[in-house]
Amino acid sequence: MTTQQEGLLTLTEMRTGQAGTVVEILGGHGFVRRLETLGIRPGKKVTKVSSTLFHGPVTLKVDKAQVALGFGMARKILVEVDKYLPRGS
Amino acid sequence: MMRILLVGNPNVGKSALFSRLTGIRVTISNYPGTTVEFTRGHIKLGEEQAELIDVPGSYTLEPSSRAEEVAVEMLKEGDLVINVVDATNLERNLNLTLQLLERRIPVIVALNMWDDTRHRGIDIDLARLEDLLGVPVVPTVGITGQGVSDLVRRLPEAKVPESHRAYANSDERWARVGDIVSQVQTLSHRHHTWTEVLEDASSHRVGGVVIALLVLAATFWFVRLGGEAIIDYVAEPLFEWLWTPLLMRLSVALGPESFWHGALVGKLIEGQIDYFQSFGMLSTGLFIPLAAVAPFIISFYLALGFLEDAGYLPRLAVLMDTLLHRLGLHGYAIIPTILGLGCNVPAVMATRILESRKERFIAATLISIGVPCAVLQAMIIGLVGQYGMVYVAIIYGSLFASWVVIGLLLNRLVKGFTPELLIEIPPYRLPSLRVILEKLWLRLSGVVKHALPIILATVLVVNILYNFGLFDALASIAAPVLTGLWGLPKETVVAIIIGFLRKDAAMGMLAPLALTAKQMVISSTVLAMFFPCVATFVVLARELGVRDVLKAVGVMIVAVLIMGSLQNLIL
Numbered sequence: 001m002t003t004q005q006e007g008l009l010t011l012t013e014m015r016t017g018q019a020g021t022v023v024e025i026l027g028g029h030g031f032v033r034r035l036e037t038l039g040i041r042p043g044k045k046v047t048k049v050s051s052t053l054f055h056g057p058v059t060l061k062v063d064k065a066q067v068a069l070g071f072g073m074a075r076k077i078l079v080e081v082d083k084y085l086p087r088g089s
Numbered sequence: 090m091m092r093i094l095l096v097g098n099p100n101v102g103k104s105a106l107f108s109r110l111t112g113i114r115v116t117i118s119n120y121p122g123t124t125v126e127f128t129r130g131h132i133k134l135g136e137e138q139a140e141l142i143d144v145p146g147s148y149t150l151e152p153s154s155r156a157e158e159v160a161v162e163m164l165k166e167g168d169l170v171i172n173v174v175d176a177t178n179l180e181r182n183l184n185l186t187l188q189l190l191e192r193r194i195p196v197i198v199a200l201n202m203w204d205d206t207r208h209r210g211i212d213i214d215l216a217r218l219e220d221l222l223g224v225p226v227v228p229t230v231g232i233t234g235q236g237v238s239d240l241v242r243r244l245p246e247a248k249v250p251e252s253h254r255a256y257a258n259s260d261e262r263w264a265r266v267g268d269i270v271s272q273v274q275t276l277s278h279r280h281h282t283w284t285e286v287l288e289d290a291s292s293h294r295v296g297g298v299v300i301a302l303l304v305l306a307a308t309f310w311f312v313r314l315g316g317e318a319i320i321d322y323v324a325e326p327l328f329e330w331l332w333t334p335l336l337m338r339l340s341v342a343l344g345p346e347s348f349w350h351g352a353l354v355g356k357l358i359e360g361q362i363d364y365f366q367s368f369g370m371l372s373t374g375l376f377i378p379l380a381a382v383a384p385f386i387i388s389f390y391l392a393l394g395f396l397e398d399a400g401y402l403p404r405l406a407v408l409m410d411t412l413l414h415r416l417g418l419h420g421y422a423i424i425p426t427i428l429g430l431g432c433n434v435p436a437v438m439a440t441r442i443l444e445s446r447k448e449r450f451i452a453a454t455l456i457s458i459g460v461p462c463a464v465l466q467a468m469i470i471g472l473v474g475q476y477g478m479v480y481v482a483i484i485y486g487s488l489f490a491s492w493v494v495i496g497l498l499l500n501r502l503v504k505g506f507t508p509e510l511l512i513e514i515p516p517y518r519l520p521s522l523r524v525i526l527e528k529l530w531l532r533l534s535g536v537v538k539h540a541l542p543i544i545l546a547t548v549l550v551v552n553i554l555y556n557f558g559l560f561d562a563l564a565s566i567a568a569p570v571l572t573g574l575w576g577l578p579k580e581t582v583v584a585i586i587i588g589f590l591r592k593d594a595a596m597g598m599l600a601p602l603a604l605t606a607k608q609m610v611i612s613s614t615v616l617a618m619f620f621p622c623v624a625t626f627v628v629l630a631r632e633l634g635v636r637d638v639l640k641a642v643g644v645m646i647v648a649v650l651i652m653g654s655l656q657n658l659i660l
Contacts, residue, residue, distance in 0.1 A: 030153065036259060037148035038513060039181040050292040056411035057420065057510045059292050064177050064209060066292075066516075068407040070509030 009081050011048060011058050011074040019047040020081035027076045035077075038067050046079065091139040093132065093244075094163060096189060097173030098182055099146030100400070100515040102201045104128070105231030105524050106173055107143040110241070125159040126441075128531070134244060142167070148181070150188040151259075154444070169195045169247050171240070176200045176228070177209050177516075179274055183266045186222065191255045196224045197247035199240055203228035205516075210279035218273045223250025232521040284517040291404050292514070301408055304401060305427070308392045312431050313463055315388025324380035328364060336362055336372060352552045365594050368555075373594075374548030378541055378624060382432055385463045386536060389431030390529045393424075397528075398520030403512050410510045416496025417503065419443060420510045422452045429460035433625040434536055436460065437632055447505025451496060453633055454641040457621040458648055459492030461592075468596035469613050476606040483660070487614050491652055495644065547623045551589075560586055575611050575653040578602060588616045589623055607660045611653055618649045 008023060022044045025032050035041065039062045049059040049066055058074040059066055095110075097103050111130030128143040144163050145156035152158040164170070172189050174182040189196050198218075206213060219226040225246045229236035256262040281289075290296040336354055343350040345357060354362065355369025362369075364376040396402055402424055410420030422443055429436030433456055440452045461469065473480050500507075554560070564582040571577045580602055588595035599612055620626065620642075630638045 033149075033151065033259070034153045034511065036263070037153070037181075037184065038511070039178075041263065049289075050294065050297070052294065052408065052411055054411045057407050059407060059514060063180055064211070064516075065181065066288075066514035067512070068403070068410075068514050069511045070410070073509050073511060 007081070008078050011046075011060065011069075011077045011079060012051070012055075012071060014048045014079060014081060016048055016050055018081055019045065020079040021045055022077060023080050024078040025076060026078065027073075031073070031076070035069075035073075039063055039065060040067060040077070091134075091137070091168045092166065093139050093141045093169045093171060094144050094167035095141060095171050095173060096144045096160065096164070096185070097146060097201075098148050098175060098178075098185060100513055101146070101173050101175040101178075101182065102231035103143060103146060103173045104528075105398075105521050106171075106199060106201060106229060106237070107141065108521075108524050108527050109231060109234045109237045111141050125156050127159070127163070132241070134241070147185070149185060150192075164189075164192065164194065167194060169197070169244070171244075171247075172196050172198045173201050173231075174198055176202050176206045176213060177211060179211075179213065180266055180270045183269060184262060187256070187262050187265060190222065190224065190250050193249050195247040195249055197240070197244060198222065198224060198226040199236075200226055200228045201231050203236065204230045204233070208279060208282055210277040212275045212277070214273045214275075218269070221269050221272060223252055224248055232518075232524075288517055291401075292407070297404065297408050301405055304396070304405075308396065308427070309430065309463075311392050312385060312388045313467065315391065316385035316431075316463060319384035319387060320380060324384055328376060328380050332375070333362055336369075339371070348556070351556055352549055355552070365597065368548070368552060370545055370549040370552065374545050377548075377594075378537075381464060382434070382624065383533070383537075386432045386435055387529065387533060389428065389435065389463070390532050391525065392431075393428060394525035394528045395520055398518065398524060400515040400517050403514045406512065407510065407514070414507060415500065416455070416493065417451045417500030417507050418448055418496070419507055421512070422448060425452055426456060426460060429456040430463065430466070432462045432464075433457055433460065433621050434628050435532065437625055437628045438536075440632060444508050445505050447503045448507055450503060450633060450637050450641070451499045453629055454499065454644055455492050455496055457625055457629060457641065458495060458618050458645050459488050461488060461617045462622075465592040465596065465617060468592070469617070472596055472600055473609050473613055476609055480606055480610050483610050483656075484614050484617070487610075487652060487656065488617055491618060491648055495648055499644070547627075570650070574650065574657065575615065576657045577608055577612055577615075578604070581608075581612050584612070585616055585619060589620045589626075592616060592622055607656075610660060611656045614656060615649055615653045618652060619645065 009020070014020065022040060022042050024042060025035055025040070032041075040046065040060075044062055047061040049061050051058045055071040057068045057070050059068045095103055095107055107128060107130065110132050112133075125145055127145055130141050132139050132141045142163065144160045147157040147160040149157065150161050150164070152161055170189055172186050174186060186196075186198060200213070200215070200218075215226055215228065225243050227236055227240045227243055229240055256265065291300045340350060340354045340357065340362070343354065351369070353369050353371045355367030355372045358366055362372050364373055364380070367373050405423050406420035408420075409423040413420055413422050422440075424442065425436045425439035428439050436456045437453050440449045440456070443449050443452055469484055470481055473484060560583060563586060564579065567582045568579050571579060571582055581599065581604075584595045584598040587598060595616055596613065599609065604612065621629065629641065633641065
């Protein structure tokens with residue numbers, strides 16, 4: 001299994017099950033701080049756990065914890081996605 | 090008295106630990122000037138008593154919510170901090186720990202959820218962690234009580250670390266956290282446990298909805314059966330055997346025709362007290378809250394406590410967030426709304442978990458209009474069901490539609506903001522029965538203390554007004570609305586007014602009126618949407634304030650006029 005970079009995606013653009021590293025959080029100081037206290041900050045490895053229909057909240061996994069955040073917030077989180085190539089390809 | 094603070098992130102098992110550390114005499118209070126609640130109890134340290142305060146869960150001491158502001162305020166008044174840390178989530182939790190260590194207050198760390206680390210493949214070097222933090226670290230399991238005696242024994246060792254340092258900014262602090270975690274924690278891969286499988290299923294798009302429906306159905310079933318069992322086997326027998334004989338003596342002493350007999354004992358039905366129809370302050374007035382409503386509240390709180398501590402509610406909030414945002418609400422508003430299906434009283438009280446005033450107003454108004462409580466639902470199904478279940482479905486559909494439409498409108502009309510969802514989804518855990526029962530007791534005593542006196546007073550006042558013929562006057566005023574707009578016979582007015590005291594009793598009064606199916610649907614819907622019962626009204630006034638309650642009543646009246654007329658036109 002190899003990994004290569006696939007460029008930046010926002011959390012909302014990521015597919016369920018995709019993992020990556022948070023690169024940047026767009027938004028004001030307060031927003032960045034709030035996410036930080038939940039363990040979401042640049043450099044952290046996150047996995048998208050689920051999304052909901054009609055631009056509902058996105059759930060992601062960071063360390064051993066899961067955090068759900070509104071679509072608008074999720075759109076402000078930029079992630080460098082790991083691309084897992086299937087074995088043998 | 091020494092004051093010990095229990096400080097930690099939300100969902101780290103703080104309340105379970107709190108219940109293990111304290112004995113009885115636990116109280117919930119509001120922090121002055123806020124709706125933030127905290128729990129206070131006592132702990133025995135050798136010969137001495139100390140006060141233990143369960144500080145509202147916070148992620149940081151640089152507050153971003155009211156609960157966190159309160160936590161910071163409380164920290165100033167504490168003598169010692171027990172920092173509860175979730176061992177399965179070391180990094181995020183240690184950020185708060187380092188912030189606590191920067192304040193000059195003695196700290197001891199309770200490394201909670203210790204039993205969870207093993208099957209999650211986490212290994213923590215305790216001695217090294219103690220060394221790096223410079224304060225004692227005690228592994229604990231709040232739910233079983235493991236490690237709690239060690240924690241108490243080592244409390245005197247709590248200290249301000251010798252190598253005291255403050256971090257210039259939070260990046261520097263996070264760097265230090267990362268450094269500590271890398272030195273003390275080793276991770277190994279483990280297979281999924283069954284709770285993790287369930288976790289994945291309930292955050293799945295489709296699986297989540299299926300599980301939510303199952304959970305709601307099970308909860309509803311439990312609440313109804315539990316409530317009915319308490320009524321049949323405990324509440325009613327107690328009233329029959331103990332209270333009725335006393336009241337009958339009072340009745341004889343007062344004389345059946347006297348004014349006070351009417352006010353206190355009420356009407357005798359065939360020479361007997363009928364708790365559903367006598368309407369005396371000490372008969373129906375006492376019976377309603379204690380024997381008819383409280384049992385449902387008890388079984389509801391049990392179910393809620395379980396769902397809460399099992400970690401299900403945040404998942405439901407995520408699922409419902411999209412819809413609720415259209416109604417000006419936050420996903421978390423689903424919790425009070427579900428509560429309302431049991432009893433509107435605790436539901437309205439629970440709206441205080443919502444952050445903005447706008448949300449609290451909308452949620453409370455919607456609950457009191459569109460969410461029928463368990464007792465009312467039981468009567469609707471029983472009485473209207475005789476005409477055919479399709480009519481029951483029409484009532485539920487109408488209530489749901491009014492809930493959605495009023496929400497959509499209020500979202501546009503009410504000024505204010507609805508914050509976006511940002512919540513931690515805790516792992517599923519098997520709740521501790523002890524904590525659930527303690528919470529039940531605290532919540533129940535809160536309801537009894539706040540609502541009961543006012544319900545009794547209101548029944549008394551209503552009785553006196555009844556004696557003066559006020560209801561007859563009301564009936565003639567309301568008659569044009571009833572007959573003209575809703576197509577209901579004039580006699581239903583008494584039932585609708587009685588509905589203010591108790592909705593299901595009012596439904597019972599509709600039964601002998603020989604209404605058509607259409608009239609039954611309209612009167613039941615009107616009854617459900619019109620004024621909430623007096624107990625709900627009291628807490629509504631307490632939670633929203635007089636001005637907002639008047640607005641809510643305005644919305645209620647307009648909504649019920651429109652809905653009743655629509656049904657009359659369409660059906």
